[in-house]
Amino acid sequence: LFQTCATGKAAAPQTGDPGSPGTLEKIREHLGDQTEVWSIFNKRITNPMQLQKPELLTDGEKESLRVLDATMNKHLGNQYQGCISLSAQPAFLVSADCLVPMSDLEGNRSKFLKKMSTQDVLSRSGITQFVRWLTQTMVSDSEKRIRAANIKKVTTKVHNAAQALLTEQRNVLEPLCEDIQEDWTKVRSQLELDVGTFERHVATIGQSEIQNIEIALRQTMYEHINKGIDNKDVQPRFEQILASESKLLEKRVHEKMTRKIDDFIATISERLQRFTERVDELQHVNHGMNSTPLGNNLKFDFKFSNGINYFGLVSSLAGGVLMLWNPAGWVVLGIGAVTAAVSLGKAVWGLFDKDFKKSEQRKAVNKNLNLLNKSLNAEFKKASATAVKGITQKTEQLRTEVEISVEQTKIISIELKHVAMRLQHLSQSIK
Structure with missing residues (x-):
């Protein structure tokens, strides 16, 4: 003793x-x-x-x-x-x-x-x-001394444990939480930029493909007009070509949208993967630079594996968006707003002047093409707005889930500090 x-x-x-x-x-x-x-x-x-x-x-x-x-x-x-x-x-x-x-x-x-x-x-x-x-x-007074010695041993152990936890919290966990929060703030900003980039790409796809179908329709109809076509055949031929081109439009937009969505999912997944790898790296760096009395006996493992499938949430972004590009979707609605009633007034005069007839036929085609362009763009904007809204909501849900995990690191740090303080109080109350 x-x-x-x-x-x-x-x-x-x-x-x-x-x-x-x-x-x-x-x-x-x-x-x-x-x-x-x-x-x-x-x-x-x-x-x-x-x-x-x-x-x-x-x-x-x-x-x-x-x-x-x-x-x-x-x-x-x-x-x-x-x-x-x-x-x-x-x-x-x-x-x-x-x-x-x-x-x-x-x-x-x-x-x-x-x-x-x-x-x-x-x-x-x-x-x-x-x-x-x-x-x-x-x-x-040996009994008294032994009891005092035992109390001293217990209080010392409890006090040392409290100090070790406080040191771990201060030197390892708190800096780790700050680094994770700082990294996540950057990733969150990048995700917001990714959504904005996706929205611009969607708009570009729609404008480009709608312009392509307009060009294709005009070129084909002009060829028929130049060869000579009766006024009564202009509308059926226009509708026939429009039906064929609309199927190609649906296919091309669907393919391009699928690729853009895949690219978007890959980008988001890569950002999350880099973030989780960065968390692992930060844990390794903090444990390596800040040795504590606990040594290797206490390590914090933030794998963000608390039942939340982040990458599953990212993948689920695709389903709802692709549903928008189906045969009964925006293309049908856009075409439905166009009567394709090619107005060919002055038909009698056209019987005597073929150039005049062709000019009137081209005007009728252009008028309907302009109407088609406006209608398709309007419907595409509605559909793309719904798609972007879905993407935004899913991405926001993803951000919320990750932020819950990031916030949990703070909670762990705070709780560890509280535990250490309670142990400190306990060591002082043992008599």
Whole structure:
């Protein structure tokens, strides 16, 4: 339960230099939680006259021992109990029975015994009091001391655990949470830009393909007009070509939209993958740079695998969007708004002037093509707005789910700090 620190001078053991521990550091390193430390000042006395003084210690030695006690308390805390002063040499001489005849030890023994009795020497040297302390005081309150030592051990363990958790929270978890939050803020901004880019690509696809069908229809109808076509055949031929081109339009838009959606999903998935890899990297860096008393016994693992399928959410973006590009979708609605009633007034005059008839036929075709262009663009904008809205909602749902995981890292950090504080309070309340 206790260790002694014996010294022949009234001074504290030396402290060490950085990288080279001194006596005090070595003592502290080897102390158990239940250990009590006492200093024993063994005063060197060779002359009986020194024992005949009223007190064993001089005023200077007492002051030096007060400094020693203060220093030991500073380095060892409550485990340091105080200093015991004695002089072992005179006590040994008067107690020894088998000294070598005619030796210096025997001569010194005789000098002490000529001046005082054995009991006086033992008492004045402090040995009698020391033996009484060892055999009576230490034993009489042993139960109390053992209980106090056990409480000290428990409180030390709890206190150390609290400090280790606080260190882990402060040096590892808190910086990790800040880094994750900073990275996620960047990723979230990139996701918003990705949605905006997708919206622009969708608009470009619609405008481009609608323009293509207009060009194809005009080119084909002009060819028929140039070859010569009756007025009554213009509308059926226009509708026939429109039906054929509309199927190609649906197919091309569907294919391009599918590729854009696949690209969008791949981009989002890649961003999330890089983010999760970055989280792993941050954990490794923080654990490597900030060693704590817990060492490798406590590690935080933010894999974001709490039942949320982020990549499944990304993939689900495709389904609702592709439903918009079907035969009963926006193309049909756009064509339905065009009567394709090619108005061919002045037909009688056209019987006498073929160039005039062709000019009127082209005007009728262009009029309907303009109407078709406006109608298809209007329906495409409605459909694309629905698609982009679905993408935005799904992406927002994805961001929300990831932010829940990011927020959980903060909650863990806060809870760990609270646990450490409760342990600290517990260590102070144990009595």
